[in-house]
Amino acid sequence: MAGCDCNRRGFIKGAGAALGVTAAAGAGLTAYAMKKTWDPLPSVVAAGKVIVDVSGMEEGQLSLVEYRGKPVFILKKTGDMPSNEKRDVVVEGNRYTVVIGICTHLGCIPAYLPGESMFKCACHGGEFDSSGVNTFGPPPKPMVIPEFKIEGGKIVLGEEGPEYKKLMAMA
Amino acid sequence: MEIKKSANVGEWLDQRLGTTMLAKVLMTEYWIPKNINFLWAFGVVLMTLFALLVISGMFLLMYYKPDTALAFNSVNYTIMQEVAYGWLFRHIHAVAASVVFLVIYIHMLTGIYYGSYKSGREMIWISGMLLFVTFSAEGFSGYMLPWGQMSYWAAQVITNLFGAIPFIGPDLVIWIRGDYVVSDATLTRFFALHVFILPLIIMGIIGLHFYSLRIPHVNNQEGEEVDFEAEARKYKAGEKKKAKVIPFWPVFLSKDIFVLSVFLVFFFYLVFFHYGFAMDPINFIPADSMKTPPHIYPEWYFLWSYEVLRGFFFSADLGLIAFGIANVIFFLMPWLDRDPAVKPAAKRPYFFIWFWVLIVDLIGLTIWGKLPPTGVNAYIGFVFSILFLALFIILPMISKAERNGGAK
Ligand code: HEM
Ligand code: FES
Numbered sequence: 001m002a003g004c005d006c007n008r009r010g011f012i013k014g015a016g017a018a019l020g021v022t023a024a025a026g027a028g029l030t031a032y033a034m035k036k037t038w039d040p041l042p043s044v045v046a047a048g049k050v051i052v053d054v055s056g057m058e059e060g061q062l063s064l065v066e067y068r069g070k071p072v073f074i075l076k077k078t079g080d081m082p083s084n085e086k087r088d089v090v091v092e093g094n095r096y097t098v099v100i101g102i103c104t105h106l107g108c109i110p111a112y113l114p115g116e117s118m119f120k121c122a123c124h125g126g127e128f129d130s131s132g133v134n135t136f137g138p139p140p141k142p143m144v145i146p147e148f149k150i151e152g153g154k155i156v157l158g159e160e161g162p163e164y165k166k167l168m169a170m171a
Numbered sequence: 172m173e174i175k176k177s178a179n180v181g182e183w184l185d186q187r188l189g190t191t192m193l194a195k196v197l198m199t200e201y202w203i204p205k206n207i208n209f210l211w212a213f214g215v216v217l218m219t220l221f222a223l224l225v226i227s228g229m230f231l232l233m234y235y236k237p238d239t240a241l242a243f244n245s246v247n248y249t250i251m252q253e254v255a256y257g258w259l260f261r262h263i264h265a266v267a268a269s270v271v272f273l274v275i276y277i278h279m280l281t282g283i284y285y286g287s288y289k290s291g292r293e294m295i296w297i298s299g300m301l302l303f304v305t306f307s308a309e310g311f312s313g314y315m316l317p318w319g320q321m322s323y324w325a326a327q328v329i330t331n332l333f334g335a336i337p338f339i340g341p342d343l344v345i346w347i348r349g350d351y352v353v354s355d356a357t358l359t360r361f362f363a364l365h366v367f368i369l370p371l372i373i374m375g376i377i378g379l380h381f382y383s384l385r386i387p388h389v390n391n392q393e394g395e396e397v398d399f400e401a402e403a404r405k406y407k408a409g410e411k412k413k414a415k416v417i418p419f420w421p422v423f424l425s426k427d428i429f430v431l432s433v434f435l436v437f438f439f440y441l442v443f444f445h446y447g448f449a450m451d452p453i454n455f456i457p458a459d460s461m462k463t464p465p466h467i468y469p470e471w472y473f474l475w476s477y478e479v480l481r482g483f484f485f486s487a488d489l490g491l492i493a494f495g496i497a498n499v500i501f502f503l504m505p506w507l508d509r510d511p512a513v514k515p516a517a518k519r520p521y522f523f524i525w526f527w528v529l530i531v532d533l534i535g536l537t538i539w540g541k542l543p544p545t546g547v548n549a550y551i552g553f554v555f556s557i558l559f560l561a562l563f564i565i566l567p568m569i570s571k572a573e574r575n576g577g578a579k
Binding site: 035038039040041044064066068069070071105106107108109110111121122123124125137138139140 | 324327328331332334345346347348349350351352354356360460461462463464465466467481483484485486487488490543544545549
């Protein structure tokens with residue numbers, strides 16, 4: 001009874017295929033779920049914005065604020081420090097360097113050396129000037145400017161204002 | 172098969188599990204050449220160190236707390252000061268974690284010196300390299316757990332390395348950390364890796380490593396091709412002196428146990444009197460995500476590859492590529508060595524020089540990896556890094572020259 005045999009073979013093939021597809025889908029979904037378990041939690045993602053009042057800062061002063069778990073350097077430039085049209089954040093006529101204080105090499109936090117007006121990274125000797133531009137060592141690019149908005153004498157981190165967009169367009 | 176009434180427990184088990192056969196295959200008729208030296212005992216030393224790590228780790232696990240708010244004190248106060256003998260288990264764990272790499276390097280370099288990675292022994296070599304990689308991951312994840320300044324910044328720098336992978340890099344870093352920076356989510360997942368997932372994988376690979384030894388057998392000091400069946404017949408016929416082999420158990424292991432005993436005296440001397448080298452003082456300062464310590468460096472056993480990374484001080488990308496190569500290049504030993512004959516380095520004039528230059532270079536990289544990367548140090552590190560890469564570029568050429576009669 002060849003036909004019967006054929007049917008049986010057909011059935012086994014079909015069942016095998018169904019099993020294979022179901023198992024593959026299950027494995028795929030499991031891998032996806034496993035991947036998702038390692039994603040940042042919603043509470044972590046929903047880090048709020050940070051408002052910094054810079055009107056009271058003195059020239060040459062550096063302040064450190066925490067923003068989304070990262071340090072942000074805000075340096076009020078002195079007259080001696082060269083200005084940088086592509087990077088300076090101008091608030092009420094004063095120039096500020098506003099950067100995420102993480103070395104663009106491998107993520108250490110560079111230290112500010114006031115005497116030399118520069119940032120130095122201890123990890124592999126990277127150096128950045130007072131505008132946060134890399135000048136020596138392994139860091140491949142300047143320190144990153146975080147999203148910001150200017151509101152009077154305050155800088156709001158975590159929102160993209162026109163000044164931020166202008167700097168980004170020039171970069 | 173008919174089950175008969177057994178006279179003792181041994182027979183009872185033998186009928187059900189075939190224990191007599193098993194003991195023969197794994198021990199009493201697993202033949203080891205006589206012509207080997209103490210360097211062949213380091214595999215068993217590694218096995219012992221792994222056992223010490225697992226046992227001391229279990230006791231640390233009973234008080235350790237994987238939470239950024241609690242981790243530091245659970246280690247430095249609870250385990251070190253309150254738990255009776257907690258300090259002992261911590262010192263054993265830290266010293267073993269450091270010394271295991273010294274022994275792994277000796278074991279690997281022994282394999283390279285005697286050519287034990289080719290002509291049928293490729294799988295031993297590859298499984299060994301997999302052990303090296305998983306041990307490195309195990310060491311790195313464990314180093315994070317005390318949540319001191321070095322734990323934190325080593326984690327920050329190493330996870331950042333993945334950011335250089337094209338396209339997916341930045342997202343991958345966030346995924347590995349579970350946060351934009353190394354944080355509580357990172358600590359708990361590395362805890363899971365360190366105490367369960369990686370040890371499980373390591374045990375599996377150790378099984379593979381031993382299995383891969385069973386068919387080609389271990390190499391010997393001359394690279395001589397031993398006819399194991401013929402030699403085993405001699406041994407079993409009572410010609411123990413003439414046979415070139417001995418059984419793994421009890422003869423070979425009794426020699427191993429001697430070397431192991433000497434090693435353990437040294438090991439426990441370190442545990443009790445010189446544990447400091449395995450615990451960095453900076454790691455006794457709690458982690459602070461807002462302050463990088465002035466000089467950070469990895470544990471000594473990662474310094475050589477770290478220096479290859481730093482050596483290219485003028486280009487982060489080149490450094491990362493070189494670092495990537497340094498971490499996998501040893502996997503390729505069986506194919507980079509173009510001379511199929513198994514011979515010790517002493518009988519291969521070019522390879523002999525190559526081997527000792529490699530050792531000097533690895534030591535040089537290790538020393539300069541610890542020095543601050545400023546001034547002339549940056550250039551010396553660069554020279555050592557270039558030399559490391561150059562060694563693996565010329566290896567195929569010199570080994571080919573030797574195959575073509577360059578060496579007697
Ligand atoms: C850390 C876990 C490891 C354990 C527990 C281990 C254990 C052993 C043992 C018991 C032996 C047989 C005795 C001996 O020749 O020493 C052996 C042989 C060997 N292992 Fe490992 N090993 C480990 C890691 C490695 C690594 C990282 C490599 C290098 C890639 C490696 C490469 C070899 C080679 C080539 C042999 C054969 C030696 C010969 O035939 O002469 N092993 N291992
Ligand atoms: S992390 Fe700053 S120079 Fe490497």
